Amino acid sequence: MTPDRALLEVNALKKHFPIRGGLLGQVTAKVYAVDGVTFDIRRGETLSLVGESGCGKSTVGKAILRLFKLTDGEVYLDGERIDNMSAHKLRMVRKRVQVVFQDPFSSLNPRMKVRDILAEPLINFGMVHGRKDLTEKVEALMDKVRLPRDAINRFPHEFSGGQRQRIGIARALAPGADLIICDEAVSALDVSVKAQIINLLADLQDELGLALLFISHDLATVEHLTHRVAVMYLGKIVELADRRTLFAESHHPYTRALLSAVPVPDPTAKRQRIILKGDVPSPINPPSGCRFHTRCPFVFDRCRSEEPVLRPVGAGHLSACHLDNVPGGQVLPSAA
Amino acid sequence: MSATTHRYAAAPDLPAILPVPKERGRIAGFIYRHPTIFVGGLLVGLMIFIAIFAPYLGTKDPTALAPARRTREPSELYWFGTDMLGRDVYSRVLYGSRVSLMVGFSVAFCASILGTFIGLIAGFVRQIDAVVMRVMDGLMSIPPILLAIALMALTRASVQNVIIAISIAEFPRVSRLVRGVVLSLREQPYVEAAIASGTKVPVIIWKHILPNTLAPLMVQATFICASAMITEATLSFIGAGTPPIIPSWGNIMAEGRALWQVKPYIVFFPAIFLSITVLAVNLLGDGLRDALDPRLAKRL
Numbered sequence: 182m183t184p185d186r187a188l189l190e191v192n193a194l195k196k197h198f199p200i201r202g203g204l205l206g207q208v209t210a211k212v213y214a215v216d217g218v219t220f221d222i223r224r225g226e227t228l229s230l231v232g233e234s235g236c237g238k239s240t241v242g243k244a245i246l247r248l249f250k251l252t253d254g255e256v257y258l259d260g261e262r263i264d265n266m267s268a269h270k271l272r273m274v275r276k277r278v279q280v281v282f283q284d285p286f287s288s289l290n291p292r293m294k295v296r297d298i299l300a301e302p303l304i305n306f307g308m309v310h311g312r313k314d315l316t317e318k319v320e321a322l323m324d325k326v327r328l329p330r331d332a333i334n335r336f337p338h339e340f341s342g343g344q345r346q347r348i349g350i351a352r353a354l355a356p357g358a359d360l361i362i363c364d365e366a367v368s369a370l371d372v373s374v375k376a377q378i379i380n381l382l383a384d385l386q387d388e389l390g391l392a393l394l395f396i397s398h399d400l401a402t403v404e405h406l407t408h409r410v411a412v413m414y415l416g417k418i419v420e421l422a423d424r425r426t427l428f429a430e431s432h433h434p435y436t437r438a439l440l441s442a443v444p445v446p447d448p449t450a451k452r453q454r455i456i457l458k459g460d461v462p463s464p465i466n467p468p469s470g471c472r473f474h475t476r477c478p479f480v481f482d483r484c485r486s487e488e489p490v491l492r493p494v495g496a497g498h499l500s501a502c503h504l505d506n507v508p509g510g511q512v513l514p515s516a517a
Numbered sequence: 518m519s520a521t522t523h524r525y526a527a528a529p530d531l532p533a534i535l536p537v538p539k540e541r542g543r544i545a546g547f548i549y550r551h552p553t554i555f556v557g558g559l560l561v562g563l564m565i566f567i568a569i570f571a572p573y574l575g576t577k578d579p580t581a582l583a584p585a586r587r588t589r590e591p592s593e594l595y596w597f598g599t600d601m602l603g604r605d606v607y608s609r610v611l612y613g614s615r616v617s618l619m620v621g622f623s624v625a626f627c628a629s630i631l632g633t634f635i636g637l638i639a640g641f642v643r644q645i646d647a648v649v650m651r652v653m654d655g656l657m658s659i660p661p662i663l664l665a666i667a668l669m670a671l672t673r674a675s676v677q678n679v680i681i682a683i684s685i686a687e688f689p690r691v692s693r694l695v696r697g698v699v700l701s702l703r704e705q706p707y708v709e710a711a712i713a714s715g716t717k718v719p720v721i722i723w724k725h726i727l728p729n730t731l732a733p734l735m736v737q738a739t740f741i742c743a744s745a746m747i748t749e750a751t752l753s754f755i756g757a758g759t760p761p762i763i764p765s766w767g768n769i770m771a772e773g774r775a776l777w778q779v780k781p782y783i784v785f786f787p788a789i790f791l792s793i794t795v796l797a798v799n800l801l802g803d804g805l806r807d808a809l810d811p812r813l814a815k816r817l
Contacts, residue, residue: 206647288707292728
């Protein structure tokens with residue numbers, strides 16, 4: 182790692198969920214939800230984690246939040262290891278890493294007023310002194326997410342989806358976090374509202390120097406706000422690059438297939454769609470070798486037996502494909 | 518807008534397809550939307566009124582014996598007649614409502630508190646969940662009446678012991694319901710967000726979980742109340758419940774049983790009161806369920 186360390190470093194993160202069965206609830210199988218993921222996020226940077234549903238991207242977010250224990254791997258925040266921290270010390274770290282969830286309806290307690298929802302983190306982290314101070318701080322948060330101040334005495338069901346998502350963002354901002362994990366934060370919203378929320382996140386990032394881990398399945402959305410993109414497939418990162426590189430000269434066949442699926446707002450545009458065959462294999466029993474070999478249009482023998490590692494293929498550009506090792510292999514035969 | 522002067526006639530006024538909603542007052546609107554809550558609540562309220570004001574509703578001492586006037590038919594003097602010891606059945610039935618309502622409400626309350634406590638623990642502490650729930654399954658596998666009879670056999674007959682026995686028989690149902698709700702609530706994003714906001718587990722249970730279990734809990738409590746009233750009457754009827762000196766509907770029916778072919782009114786009046794009360798509580802529960810959460814209909 183570089184001398185000035187990144188804000189968040191995730192090193193070989195693994196999360197396997199046991200499947201229990203039988204009379205005594207013994208472990209009969211494991212879901213390899215996340216199986217060795219390494220990346221970092223710098224201060225004020227947006228890293229997007231994209232992939233199909235079930236590829237483990239949300240699990241990565243929840244693992245960083247320590248909503249469950251990791252199976253293996255390390256997570257560092259500002260050089261301090263947080264994945265094995267005691268519950269007591271962890272509480273203070275939680276102040277710095279917050280989350281915005283996908284569903285604006287289930288992410289706010291229906292029986293709490295907006296004031297109480299926003300007050301919760303402030304009170305937990307001992308950031309308020311007295312009722313007046315609390316009201317002022319809550320109102321300041323409402324200003325930050327562009328919601329009217331007098332809405333603090335309302336219940337979540339009185340707001341629209343976009344407004345609720347703003348409340349969720351305000352809650353994440355409340356403790357003064359350095360990193361906000363946006364777990365599909367705009368996926369459930371209408372297109373126009375989606376744009377507003379993305380702009381709000383971008384504004385807040387400029388204003389507060391926030392780092393964002395933006396988890397999404399939608400490359401078109403990601404393109405507008407990210408600095409770097411990591412593409413995940415079945416619990417592993419297959420390609421990681423800055424936005425321009427990834428969208429212009431991606432290496433991995435899976436990334437290319439994803440990119441070719443992004444709709445282009447031009448009905449006359451001619452483009453070559455790469456349509457993948459079949460479904461994502463089950464993470465309970467992932468394929469041997471390269472996990473993508475069952476669907477890859479360029480599969481060859483080596484892919485079935487040997488797992489490709491994530492290797493640099495350019496400046497800040499990593500890719501995990503055997504074709505990268507073949508001279509001239511990156512220029513993929515038909516997709517180029 | 519005269520259609521004759523224009524080449525293109527203006528669209529004729531549309532008939533009122535939708536009937537204009539009638540203006541209703543707040544109370545009338547509530548009755549219209551939740552008729553079961555209204556009827557159930559009214560009847561339960563009436564029963565509570567009878568129980569509280571039993572001494573002022575033209576009753577006599579329900580335990581006063583008068584062998585000379587025994588087994589009188591219902592008349593102006595004895596509205597529901599008298600039993601084989603000459604006691605006034607009307608007075609006994611009215612006073613008997615006190616036992617039924619007390620047992621019903623107390624059991625609903627005790628079973629809810631105990632069941633909620635156990636359900637919350639089982640739902641949150643995964644290590645003990647399997648053990649606790651198997652014990653609950655074991656308790657539930659015994660028919661509530663048999664369990665209550667067994668428990669009553671261990672103790673002295675008193676209203677208090679009846680309440681305890683029926684509560685023990687009923688609370689596993691509550692704990693199972695609460696555990697189920699807790700298991701689904703603890704995966705809710707707002708609970709995860711609370712954890713991420715550094716909220717401690719007891720506060721999460723108190724502020725985020727418990728308030729959201731109240732709706733299904735209230736519905737379940739009304740059904741337990743109704744079932745407890747029936748269990749109490751059954752226990753009294755077979756002589757394993759409320760001591761015979763206290764007039765309860767079960768006791769009155771038990772005493773009238775020997776004469777029911779010749780003097781059916783001794784059994785009839787307490788039975789009709791019991792039926793109406795249980796029906797009222799069930800109506801109230803049904804109405805609450807529909808009003809609070811229609812999806813619950815499938816879960817209970």
